[in-house]
Amino acid sequence: xxxxxxxxxxxxxxxxxxxxxxxxxxxxxxxxxxxxxxxxxxxxxxxxxxxxxxxxxxxxxxxxxxxxxxxxxxxxxxxxxxxxxxxxxxxxxxxxxxxxxxxxxxxxxxxxxxxxxxxxxxxxxxxxxxxxxxxxxxxxxxxxxxxxxxxxxxxxxxxxxxxxxxxxxxxxxxxxxxxxxxxxxxxxxxxxxxxxxxxxxxxxxxxxxxxxxxxxxxxxxxxxxxxxxxxxxxxxxxxxxxxxxxxxxxxxxxxxxxxxxxxxxxxxxxxxxxxxxxxxxxxxxxxxxxxxxxxxxxxxxxxxxxxxxxxxxxxxxxxxxxxxxxxxxxxxxxxxxxxxxxxxxxxxxxxxxxxxxxxxxxxxx
Numbered sequence: 001x002x003x004x005x006x007x008x009x010x011x012x013x014x015x016x017x018x019x020x021x022x023x024x025x026x027x028x029x030x031x032x033x034x035x036x037x038x039x040x041x042x043x044x045x046x047x048x049x050x051x052x053x054x055x056x057x058x059x060x061x062x063x064x065x066x067x068x069x070x071x072x073x074x075x076x077x078x079x080x081x082x083x084x085x086x087x088x089x090x091x092x093x094x095x096x097x098x099x100x101x102x103x104x105x106x107x108x109x110x111x112x113x114x115x116x117x118x119x120x121x122x123x124x125x126x127x128x129x130x131x132x133x134x135x136x137x138x139x140x141x142x143x144x145x146x147x148x149x150x151x152x153x154x155x156x157x158x159x160x161x162x163x164x165x166x167x168x169x170x171x172x173x174x175x176x177x178x179x180x181x182x183x184x185x186x187x188x189x190x191x192x193x194x195x196x197x198x199x200x201x202x203x204x205x206x207x208x209x210x211x212x213x214x215x216x217x218x219x220x221x222x223x224x225x226x227x228x229x230x231x232x233x234x235x236x237x238x239x240x241x242x243x244x245x246x247x248x249x250x251x252x253x254x255x256x257x258x259x260x261x262x263x264x265x266x267x268x269x270x271x272x273x274x275x276x277x278x279x280x281x282x283x284x285x286x287x288x289x290x291x292x293x294x295x296x297x298x299x300x301x302x303x304x305x306x307x308x309x310x311x312x313x314x315x316x317x318x319x320x321x322x323x324x325x326x327x328x329x330x331x332x333x334x335x336x337x338x339x340x341x342x343x344x345x346x347x348x349x350x351x352x353x354x355x356x357x358x359x360x361x362x363x364x365x
Contacts, residue, residue, distance in 0.1 A: 004311055005362050007321030008355035009049055012042055015352055020057030021098040025325070028348035033095040033103060036062060036115030037161060037176075038353035040122035045356035047129050048363040055126050062119055063142035065100050066092070073145045077152045086156075092116065092149065094163075109159040109166060114173040116146045117180030121232060124183035135187065147184040150177045151195050161225050162262060171206055171213055172225035174199050179233030203235055204242070212245035215263055222249045223263040224277040231284045238288040247284065255281070257330045258309035264332065269340045269347045271332030275310055275323045279357035282306040283364055303361075310358055315349060323358060324349035 015023050022039040024031035039062070043055040066073070069092060076090050093102040094112040102110075120143055127135055135143075154177045160170040178199045181192040207213045215223040227250070229235045230243045237243075254261040259273025260281050285303040289296035315322035325348040328337060340347070 002311075002362075004314055004321060004323075005359060008045075008323065008359050009051065011321065011350055011355050012046065012352055012359075013051065013054060016054055016057070017061075017098045019098070019100070020059075020061030021096070021100070022058060022352055023098060024095075024353065025348035025351050027350070028345070030344050031348050031351070032098075034061075034098055035095045036119045037094070037112070038356070040115065040118040041360065042352050042356040044122045044125050045359040045363075047126050049359060052126070052129055055122075059119075059123055059126055059139060060136075061100070062123075063139045065096055066116075066142035066145050067138060068100070070141075070145055073149050077148060080152050080156070086111075092146075094159075109163045111158045111166065112161070112163065112173075113150060113153060113156075113158050114161050114170075114176035117150055117173075117176035117178070117233075120146055120150075120180030121176070121183045124187050127187050140188065143184055143188065144190075147181055147188075147190065147192065150181060151192060154195060154199060162266075162268075165216075168216060169202075170225075171203055171215070172223070172228050174203055175229040175233040175235050178203075178235050179228075182234065200235055203229060207242045207246070212242060212249050220249070221264060222246060222253060224250060224254060224260050224274070224280070225262075226250070227277075227280050227284050231280075231287050237291065238284060239291040247281075250281070258305065259313070259327055259330070260306075261332060267333040267336040269326060270328060270334050270337035272326035272328045273330065274326045275313065275354040276325070276351070276357040278306050278310055279354070279361040282310075282361040283357070286361065286364060307361065310361075322350035323354035325351040325354060 015026050021034040022042045024033060024035055024038060039058060043058040046054040072090065073092065076086055079086055079090065088110065091111050093110040094115050095108060096102055123139065123143060154174065155169065157167050157169050158173065159166045161172050178196060181196055184190055185192050206217065210220045213226045213229055215221045226246050230238050254264055256273065260277040261271060261273050262277065282303045285299035289299040313327050331337060
């Protein structure tokens with residue numbers, strides 16, 4: 001394996017708390033927290049490289065956060081069933097301090113459902129590494145609570161995976177819930193068929209108007225997170241016509257100079273290309289190539305080009321081997337970059353999620 005691959009493993013392990021939590025970025029104060037979403041991908045990357053103890057510690061940490069809020073979860077489910085609106089203190093937060101406490105002092109967009117679906121998916125992938133080893137009762141209890149929460153709240157508008165647009169029901173969020181509930185059914189025997197069918201039908205309707213999946217209903221614009229509808233959440237196969245058309249739109253509109261941007265109108269830190277998204281697209285190409293080995297040449301070449309772009313944008317010198325969140329070249333909106341730097345400082349570097357996605361892209365079957 002190459003040096004960046006090994007360095008990525010080292011950086012992740014160095015930045016895991018003894019209790020199992022993964023800090024999102026050690027050098028970016030705003031990211032001195034653990035998110036269920038990106039930490040679940042980090043744990044999956046650790047499973048892929050054989051660091052299953054690291055992954056196990058994270059899953060135990062995540063389960064502890066959910067189990068500690070069991071009554072909150074049950075109350076939120078009761079309120080939604082009664083048609084009542086949830087308040088901020090009645091939801092599972094999306095990010096936590098490394099000690100497991102929520103960020104009470106901050107004003108963060110906390111109502112995000114995709115991270116809990118991603119956690120259930122990653123927990124099942126962890127279980128598959130040794131299917132003879134049963135999940136502990138605390139893991140099963142927490143997974144059951146998360147699955148019940150998602151089954152009841154899936155249709156509610158919430159913030160997307162970029163922590164924006166709280167008044168929308170987002171395709172990536174629905175896909176993550178789909179993947180999580182499907183995973184939970186796999187290891188628990190629970191029947192989530194009704195919700196899974198409802199989510200899939202809604203997503204297929206989402207793609208019907210323009211012949212590809214879209215960021216928002218009524219607009220043909222795409223978002224890089226739509227890759228998740230195929231890889232890893234499995235709403236559609238990598239060679240399904242809808243996702244093939246979606247990826248073509250992504251390539252034509254938000255891949256520029258080798259890197260993948262979040263979406264065309266993104267202005268966060270100027271809206272640069274993201275390392276983790278470029279790796280995610282590479283992961284997709286790798287899965288697509290396996291669908292039909294006779295047609296694998298084109299996606300394989302695209303995979304290699306993305307890997308080269310990521311490796312070219314690795315930090316040098318004192319920051320040797322660091323993968324940042326995004327690259328501040330070929331920005332969507334360059335005028336916004338100084339505004340964000342003034343607000344929060346230089347953008348996150350290294351970002352554990354970037355390192356995780358590079359590992360996944362490289363190591364995934």
